[in-house]
Amino acid sequence: MSSRREFLKTVVGGGMAFSVVQLPWLSACSHGGTTERxxxxxxxxxxxxxxxxxxxxxxxxxxxxxxxxxxxxxxxxxxxxxxxxxxxxxxxxxxxxxxxxxxxxxxxxxxxxxxxxxxxxxxxxxxxxxxxxxxxxxxxxxxxxxxxxxxxxxxxxxxxxxxxxSEEQALGLPAGEFDVPLMIQDRRLMGGSPGYAVTPTDIPNGYLGDTITVNNVPNAYHEVATGLYRFRLLNGANARIFRLMFSDGRPLVVIATDGGLLDAPVSTDTLWLGPGERAEILVDFSKDPMGHSIMLQSMAFGMAGSGGGGGHTGHGGGATNTELPQGAAVDVIRFDVKRAASSAGRVPTKLAVLEKLDPSTATKTRTFELAMREGVTTGLHTINKLLFDLARVDEQLPAQAVEVWDFKSLDDGNIHPMHVHGMQFQVVSRSSGPLNANDLGWKDTVLVFPMETVRVVARVGTYPGLYLLHCHTLEHEDDGMMINMQIM
Ligand SMILES: [Cu+2]
CATH class of the missing domain: 2.60.40.420 (Cupredoxins -  blue copper proteins)
Structure with a gap:
């Protein structure tokens, strides 16, 4: 009986216990600029x-x-x-x-x-x-x-x-127009200079926009039928972290994370999605009246910690340098129910075979300390006190080895989405509390909250050569928060 299994049970069983916070709908015009969806x-x-x-x-x-x-x-x-x-x-x-x-x-x-x-x-x-x-x-x-x-x-x-x-296709998941990729990002469209111009405060905070775009469309809406949808959520933002929920509190049924399908669907009210992370969710519009609209929103959060599935709303602060600071509540995309679907669709009870890595079989434990350097304006962000050097090999990993890694944040101000190339891992534990719904299954990117230690178990990839481990807040990565990982 692994702790992972207990945890899965907790998430499934505890899904309904998550607090449902009804946010007032924010009109797009509260942030200026284009108001029309x-x-x-x-x-x-x-x-x-x-x-x-x-x-x-x-x-x-x-x-x-x-x-x-x-x-x-x-x-x-x-x-x-x-x-x-x-x-x-x-x-x-x-x-x-x-x-x-x-x-x-x-x-x-x-x-x-x-x-x-x-x-x-x-x-x-x-x-x-x-x-x-x-x-x-x-x-x-x-x-x-x-x-x-x-x-x-x-x-x-x-x-x-x-x-x-073929395993996935045998499941009969929503397909065609019911299988919708949604790349969620944010852009600065309100200030009159829509290019990319980093200021000194953007390096620690990340380049935060004032307008949410989905598939590059600002303030998007999408017309849906009264059926079951598969949404492929990708956080492609440079720095913004989303804590997604629906305006009416309907569940997000998570079927896949970064590395593909879970073994069974997990129902949650809120879903963290950091830069680089993906999640696939099933959403049921079959009982919605024609003409109904539902907003996918990001809830307000503070920097204090993930709080598992959504218990903590934190202090609502976060680093501020735009009209829409990190952690601000914001609308993401509106779904308008416009037509009848020919069939309602069905959520499978089982999904895919999911191999579970056992951390006790790991042949090595590595620690990656995430820290800020003091007294500098660039080269702020370090991993194990290192800034990226193209020519330096920082870690050597045997191909296909099972290893335990601890991402240990010594940074009390920022959340770091840590991403590895050339391999995938599974999240074992968070020092701040229970795992999140998007910590399940195979992952290549994981949110590390301030002062938190996140333990993962990785299976090193099969191909020898030079890969990377880095923060997926792109201004942190470009600032040097990246190391070379050589697979031997
Ligand atoms: Cu970072």
Whole structure:
């Protein structure tokens, strides 16, 4: 009887015990700028081939500036592949600066993983070819050139990477128009200078926007039918952390986290989603009256701690340097029930076989201390007192080893979403309390709250070579909060 199993029971059984906080709906105009809600745009599909990085000429997109993107359209196309497929794409860099592609969460050979040492120069191209090992799930892709990740992602360079497999497809989960990818981000659209311009306070706080965008659409709405939907949630924001709930408190039925399906659905009222994290949820609109609207919101939170599933609302503060500070309550996307679905859909009772790593079998324990340097304006953010050095190898890991890692925050002011390349892990414990609903299953990114220690058990990847461990608050990463992990 593992503690993990007990914990799962706690989450499922305790789901209804989570406090349901009814937030007043915030009108979009409370933050100025565009007040009107706009229809969601769905990305097109991409199965492989040429993927051009470029700046689009169109300034009429919702981003208020010329978007940077992959594949010549915004939002960037969704890559769809099946497990065991050989995926191949050629990146042609038509930007005026280096870029690259990191396949976030996807297990790619080290030289295909988009390490900053492999950035593609302006005008150059690079071919990526590898076999898909991942379980069915929602992954994503974005640039990774050192010190420019924040800028390039913010300006639009991010897309979904969806893996399917036969185990998942046998489940009969909502498909087609009922399977909706939602890339949640925030942008500064109110101040009249919509480009990316980091100020000194943006380095510790992260680049926080004043407007929520979904698939690059500000203040989005989406028309739905009276059925069961599968929403693939991706936090693609540079720094903003979301604590999602529905305006009427209806459950979010979590079926997958970063690394694919859980073994069974978990119902929760609130869901933490940090930068880089994904979660797939089932949402039931079958009992909604025609014309009904439901808002997906982010609840207010403080920096004090995750508090498990949602008990703590904290002190509601957080670092402030915009109209919408970290932890502010905000609307994310509105769903308008507009038509009848032909069938209601069904939540499966069982999902996928989920191997559970046993921390007692780990061959090594590593500690990653997350700390702020004093008295500096850049190079603030460190892992084990180190700032990123492209040429220095910081950790050596045997391929396929099972290891326990402790992310130990010595920072009392910021939440750090810690992300590893080339492997996945499972969350074992949080020093601040119970695990969150989005800590379940396989993960590549985990929120570490101030002064918290998060223990995970990782299975090191199969490919030898140089990978990364870093904070996915992109201004922290660009500031040097990143180390090299070499798989031996
Ligand atoms: Cu960070």
């Amino acid at each position: 706009q229809p969601l745009v769905l990305p097109s599909d991409f199965a492989g081939g040429m993927l051009i990085a470029s700046v689009l000429p169109d300034v009429s997109s919702g981003l208020g500036t010329q978007p940077w993107t992959f594949g010549g359209r915004t939002p960037a196309p969704t890559i769809r592949v099946r497990k065991t497929d050989t995926f191949s794409a050629q990146l042609l860099n038509n930007l005026a600066e280096p870029t690259s592609i990191h396949w976030h969460g996807v297990l790619a050979p080290a030289d295909m993983d988009g390490h900053p040492k492999d950035a593609v120069a302006a005008g150059a191209s690079r071919t990526f070819t590898y076999q898909i090992q991942n379980r069915a799930g929602t992954y994503w892709y974005h640039p990774h050139p050192h010190t420019a990740v924040g800028k390039q992602v913010y300006l639009g360079m991010a897309g979904f990477f969806i893996v399917q497999d």
